[in-house]
Amino acid sequence: HGTMWLFLPRDAWRTILEYLDMKILCRCAQTCRLLKELALEPRLWQIVDLYRYRSALNKVQILTLIQRISQLHTLDLSTCRFVDDDVCREVGRSCPQLQCVFLFDCRAITDEGAAFMIEHCTQLVHIWIERCKMITERTIDAMARCLPLLETASINYCVLVSEASIVRLVSECKNLKRIAMGKLAITDSTIQAIAVNCKDHLRDINLGGCATVSSAAIEHIAEHCPNLEILDASHVGRILNPAILAIARSCSFLTVLDINGNTSILDTTIKVVSQSCLLLEVLNVSQLWRLKNTSISSCFNNLHHLRKFSINGCKHATNDCFTLGSHSASLIELGLSGLMQITDDAIRKVTAAAPNITMLNMSQCQELTDDIFDIISESPMIFQLEVLNVLQCKLLTPEAMRKFAVKFPKIRVKGVWNVIADVNASREDGDDVDQLGGMM
Numbered sequence: 001h002g003t004m005w006l007f008l009p010r011d012a013w014r015t016i017l018e019y020l021d022m023k024i025l026c027r028c029a030q031t032c033r034l035l036k037e038l039a040l041e042p043r044l045w046q047i048v049d050l051y052r053y054r055s056a057l058n059k060v061q062i063l064t065l066i067q068r069i070s071q072l073h074t075l076d077l078s079t080c081r082f083v084d085d086d087v088c089r090e091v092g093r094s095c096p097q098l099q100c101v102f103l104f105d106c107r108a109i110t111d112e113g114a115a116f117m118i119e120h121c122t123q124l125v126h127i128w129i130e131r132c133k134m135i136t137e138r139t140i141d142a143m144a145r146c147l148p149l150l151e152t153a154s155i156n157y158c159v160l161v162s163e164a165s166i167v168r169l170v171s172e173c174k175n176l177k178r179i180a181m182g183k184l185a186i187t188d189s190t191i192q193a194i195a196v197n198c199k200d201h202l203r204d205i206n207l208g209g210c211a212t213v214s215s216a217a218i219e220h221i222a223e224h225c226p227n228l229e230i231l232d233a234s235h236v237g238r239i240l241n242p243a244i245l246a247i248a249r250s251c252s253f254l255t256v257l258d259i260n261g262n263t264s265i266l267d268t269t270i271k272v273v274s275q276s277c278l279l280l281e282v283l284n285v286s287q288l289w290r291l292k293n294t295s296i297s298s299c300f301n302n303l304h305h306l307r308k309f310s311i312n313g314c315k316h317a318t319n320d321c322f323t324l325g326s327h328s329a330s331l332i333e334l335g336l337s338g339l340m341q342i343t344d345d346a347i348r349k350v351t352a353a354a355p356n357i358t359m360l361n362m363s364q365c366q367e368l369t370d371d372i373f374d375i376i377s378e379s380p381m382i383f384q385l386e387v388l389n390v391l392q393c394k395l396l397t398p399e400a401m402r403k404f405a406v407k408f409p410k411i412r413v414k415g416v417w418n419v420i421a422d423v424n425a426s427r428e429d430g431d432d433v434d435q436l437g438g439m440m
Contacts, residue, residue, distance in 0.1 A: 013038050022048060042071040049076040051102075058082055066090050073097055078104035078128075085113025092120030100126040107131065111138040118142040126152035130180070133157065137165035144172040151175050156182035156206060163190045170197040180206035182232070191217035195224040204230035208258065211237050218243035222250040229253050234260035234284065241269045248276040258284040260310070270295035274302045281305050286312035286335060293321040300324050310335030312361065319346045324353030333359040337389070343367045344375060351379035358384050363391040363414070370400035382408065389414040 017025065017039055029039040048069060050057060059082035066072075066087070072095045077083045083106040091098065098121040103109060109132045118124065118139065124147050129135055135158045143150060144165070150173040155161055163186055170176055176198055191213060194205065202225040207213055213236045221228065222243070228251040233239055239262045247254070248269075254277045259265060265288050273280075274295065280303050285291060291314045299309065304327040311317060312335045319342055324331075331354040336342065342365055350357070360381075362368060368390070376382060390396055391414050398415075405413045 010038065014041070017041075017044055020044075040068070042069055045069040046071055047074040048072060049074075050080055051076050051078050054078070054080045059084070059087065062087055063090050066094050070094055071097060074100040076102040077106060078102045080106065081108075084108035085110055085116075088113030088117040092117040096121060097123055099123055102128045103130075103132060104128055105131040107133055110134045111136055114139040115142040119146050122146050123149060125149050126178075128152070128154040129158060130154050130156040130182075131158075133159060136160040137162040140165035140169050144169040147173060149175060152178040152204075154178070154180040154206075155184070156180045156208075157184075159184065163187065166190055167193045170194050175201070177201055178204035178230075180204075180232075181210065182206050182208040184210060185212060186210055187212050188214055188217040188220070192220045195220040199224050200227050202228060204228075204256075206230075206232040207236055208232045208234040209236075211235070214238040215240040215243035219246050222246035226250055227253055230256040232256075232258045233262065234258045236262060240264055241266050244269050245272055248273045252277065253279060255279050255305075256282040258282070259288070260284045260286040261288075263287065263289060266290050267292045267295045271298045274298040278302065279305055282308040284308075284310040284335075285314065286310045286337075287314075289313065289315050292316045293318055296321040297323045300328065304330070306331060308333040310361075311339070312337040314338075315340060317342065319343060319349070322346050322349040324349060326353070328353040329356055331357055332384075333357065335361040336365060337361045337363040339365050341367065344369055344371045347372045348375050351375055351381045355380035356384050357381050359387040359389075360385065361387075361389040362393065363389045364393065365390075366394050368393050369395050370397055372396075373400050373404040377404065377407065385411050387412045387414070391415055 017028065020028065025039045025044060029036040048065070050062070057080060062080065062082060063086070067090065075091065075095065075098060077087070083103065088109055091101070101124065114129060114132070114135055115138055119142055127143065127150070129139070135155070140155070140161055143153060153169065153176065161184060166181065166186065167190060170179070170193055179194060194202070205221065205228070215238060218233060218239055219242065231247060231254065239259065241264065244259060244265060257273065257277065257280060267290055270285055270288070270291055271294060275298065283299060283303065283306060291311070293316070296311055296314065296317055299306070300323050307330055309331060315338065317339050334350065334354065334357055347362070347368065376385065388411055390401065396415065401413060401415045405411070
């Protein structure tokens with residue numbers, strides 16, 4: 001009776017296999033001929049994420065895998081060190097139906113491979129080539145020329161890309177909804193071209209670290225892109241209060257706003273943001289040292305959908321800003337690093353009102369004492385917390401950190417004492433790669 005399962009109809013097996021991930025499919029393929037045939041059917045391999053195997057896969061394995069999955073529509077090769085132009089060309093030849101590709105930090109890729117892949121995968125809708133530092137305007141021009149369906153273009157840190165090629169891209173790709181250009185040397189004229197060409201359908205723009213962008217560019221976005229949902233304007237040094245006020249008043253659908261490091265932003269501006277952008281889920285106002293309790297408290301009170309909130313370095317914040325209500329249960333990440341004036345009472349308020357926090361950053365909070373470990377361990381938050389950062393909190397003792405870390409080993413504690421937590425995360429990449437043998 002142990003082999004009765006082999007007589008299941010093939011359609012039944014196909015239904016079962018649809019629920020399995022890539023690793024389990026490879027294990028099935030190594031058991032018998034029947035399961036190898038069924039587990040390696042191309043329709044089960046439309047989404048392939050090789051990120052978790054990135055340190056162990058070699059170039060031959062990657063090429064062999066790509067050759068065998070012609071119906072692939074999503075491929076993640078991020079940080080795989082052997083991904084180069086040969087791999088990109090093989091993707092272009094073998095996967096013409098590809099719709100989404102992640103090539104984050106694949107630094108060996110040049111225009112030769114990237115342009116070839118783009119020219120042959122003309123159904124691409126989403127492309128991430130962040131930190132591919134040899135990519136130039138040739139690849140961007142190929143995207144503009146060959147990808148009429150393109151909705152997402154992420155070229156953060158591709159520092160050789162020219163402004164003219166970005167303008168051509170937004171002019172030709174009429175469906176573009178998301179564009180990321182972090183750390184590029186772009187000027188206001190490029191941002192204006194994006195705002196004018198993308199208009200109502202622009203949902204996400206990343207300008208993080210673009211030091212040459214000014215307030216005028218942000219105001220263009222506010223004027224032309226009322227449906228914007230995500231804006232990363234962190235460390236854009238010349239953004240003034242009128243630009244953020246324009247965003248707050250025009251972009252009512254905003255769910256993510258990152259203005260970290262823009263030190264000219266006033267307390268009153270953030271208060272307007274908290275009263276106007278009521279759908280915000282992620283708000284980063286770190287290093288805005290002009291902020292006071294009034295605006296921070298307004299964010300806690302008005303933003304009922306807030307999931308991630310970072311006020312790191314807002315040095316005027318005190319215990320009084322923590323006016324959290326019942327809606328604060330939606331918070332999962334909270335950044336309080338460098339708040340020199342907060343005490344254990346602030347943490348007590350947070351743990352009482354936000355039981356679902358998974359990441360709590362309290363580094364450099366110099367007034368916190370060992371009592372915070374008892375406060376956290378006795379609160380409902382202890383069942384959800386995954387990361388606790390207490391680096392450079394001078395009143396905390398190694399003994400208290402050690403006791404807490406030993407008692408709650410699944411919580412990753414960052415502090416003076418080097419804690420190795422969550423043994424489940426210590427999995428060897430090589431063990432998982434062996435399971436890919438069914439595809440190689």
